[in-house]
Amino acid sequence: MKIKVIVMLLLFAVLISCNNKTETISTTTETADGQATSTFKVWGNCEMCKENIESSLKVDGISKADWNVETKIITVSYNKSKITLDQIQKNIAFVGYDNEKYKGDDNAYSKLAECCQYDRK
Ligand SMILES: [Cu+2]
Numbered sequence: 001m002k003i004k005v006i007v008m009l010l011l012f013a014v015l016i017s018c019n020n021k022t023e024t025i026s027t028t029t030e031t032a033d034g035q036a037t038s039t040f041k042v043w044g045n046c047e048m049c050k051e052n053i054e055s056s057l058k059v060d061g062i063s064k065a066d067w068n069v070e071t072k073i074i075t076v077s078y079n080k081s082k083i084t085l086d087q088i089q090k091n092i093a094f095v096g097y098d099n100e101k102y103k104g105d106d107n108a109y110s111k112l113a114e115c116c117q118y119d120r121k
Helices: 002-022 047-055 085-094 108-111
Strands: 027-030 035-041 062-067 071-079
Touching: 035 085, 047 062, 071 085
Parallel strands: none
Antiparallel strands: 027 035, 035 071, 062 071
8 A cells, every 4th residue: 555655656756757847848048148049849850850940040140050850959049139039939830840839830841851741749
């Protein structure tokens, strides 16, 4: 009986820690000069996805965009007076990629190469 309770508690603790993980994927750090670096999850598969995702962020105000194929986490450095995190996530969704905030555009997704048609969130 005691063991059952302990197992239940352990399971509960695991569930809570898993939940916390998914919520803290997205982070933003800011510096005094208005620069910010954000990380968040973008759904995708391969090197071609990396190219597509990063190309959507070759816009004024973004100094760096690096999507990790393994972890599916993107790191974006940008100037907050020129572009917002919201706009960045919209740009990614516009080219067909689901991310933490926006669902990828369906039409753009359907035009992705077959290898890039990742399992949607
Ligand atoms: Cu791909």
